[in-house]
Amino acid sequence: MGNQIIFLSFILVLNSLQGLQAAVQYDVTNNEANTPGGAIFTNQIGVEYTRQTLESASAFIWRTFGQTNEADRKNVQMVRVIVEDTSRILDVPAYATGNEIHLNTKYIASYTGDVKREITGVLYHEATHIWQWNGNGNGQPNIGNLTEGIADYVRLKADLAPSHWQQPGEGYKWDQGYDVTARFLDYCNSLREGFVAELNGKMRNDYNDNFFVELLGKSVDQLWTDYKTKYGK
Numbered sequence: 490m491g492n493q494i495i496f497l498s499f500i501l502v503l504n505s506l507q508g509l510q511a512a513v514q515y516d517v518t519n520n521e522a523n524t525p526g527g528a529i530f531t532n533q534i535g536v537e538y539t540r541q542t543l544e545s546a547s548a549f550i551w552r553t554f555g556q557t558n559e560a561d562r563k564n565v566q567m568v569r570v571i572v573e574d575t576s577r578i579l580d581v582p583a584y585a586t587g588n589e590i591h592l593n594t595k596y597i598a599s600y601t602g603d604v605k606r607e608i609t610g611v612l613y614h615e616a617t618h619i620w621q622w623n624g625n626g627n628g629q630p631n632i633g634n635l636t637e638g639i640a641d642y643v644r645l646k647a648d649l650a651p652s653h654w655q656q657p658g659e660g661y662k663w664d665q666g667y668d669v670t671a672r673f674l675d676y677c678n679s680l681r682e683g684f685v686a687e688l689n690g691k692m693r694n695d696y697n698d699n700f701f702v703e704l705l706g707k708s709v710d711q712l713w714t715d716y717k718t719k720y721g722k
């Protein structure tokens with residue numbers, strides 16, 4: 490009897506410890522299994538693979554951002570993927586809003602090539618939007634393209650960059666967004682290991698181009714010039 494009570498309270502303690510570390514839930518819904526893109530999603534990608542990819546992408550993003558403690562991360566309990574025709578709202582491969590990723594079945598249907606790898610890369614990019622800091626909306630106008638660049642940086646580091654991307658040194662300005670900014674951030678990170686993690690951390694409440702000076706001792710424009718010079722572009 491006494492042993493049972495001790496055992497029971499041990500289990501209760503364990504449960505409450507797990508409660509403190511509530512695992513993030515990942516949920517995937519295919520709303521258009523009967524459309525061409527929805528069927529390709531089912532046959533070549535699948536709900537379970539997408540769920541697992543969200544889980545490993547999230548772990549990868551936390552590592553890339555150096556967020557070993559839950560307290561460093563955004564407070565997100567559940568990430569959802571909805572597979573649907575987004576072209577009525579946004580004609581893009583996918584978009585993220587709040588804790589939801591909307592994957593476009595029209596894009597899946599039109600994609601030629603390894604659609605599973607492509608959608609895996611898209612999921613890494615969109616999952617980054619869910620977990621990254623965005624300066625609380627401060628730091629316009631650069632912040633939007635910078636967050637897109639960080640999302641593509643994560644995709645690049647996960648070895649999921651598509652072949653059509655701009656190469657290192659290409660592009661006409663650092664805040665062009667997406668692949669151009671991702672390659673530039675990769676250069677900045679080579680100057681200081683953990684740069685992107687620190688930059689993201691600084692963007693928790695605010696954003697300012699001066700963050701580049703604080704972390705690398707040079708203005709972002711000077712860094713862009715150095716980067717172009719390094720690649721002879």
Ligand SMILES: *[C@@H]1O[C@H](CO)[C@@H](O)[C@H](O)[C@H]1NC(C)=O
Pocket residue numbers: 630631634664665666
């Ligand atoms: C953001 O990126 C787009 C596309 O590359 C570009 O046209 C625009 O000028 C950029 N915005 C800023 C504020 O740099």
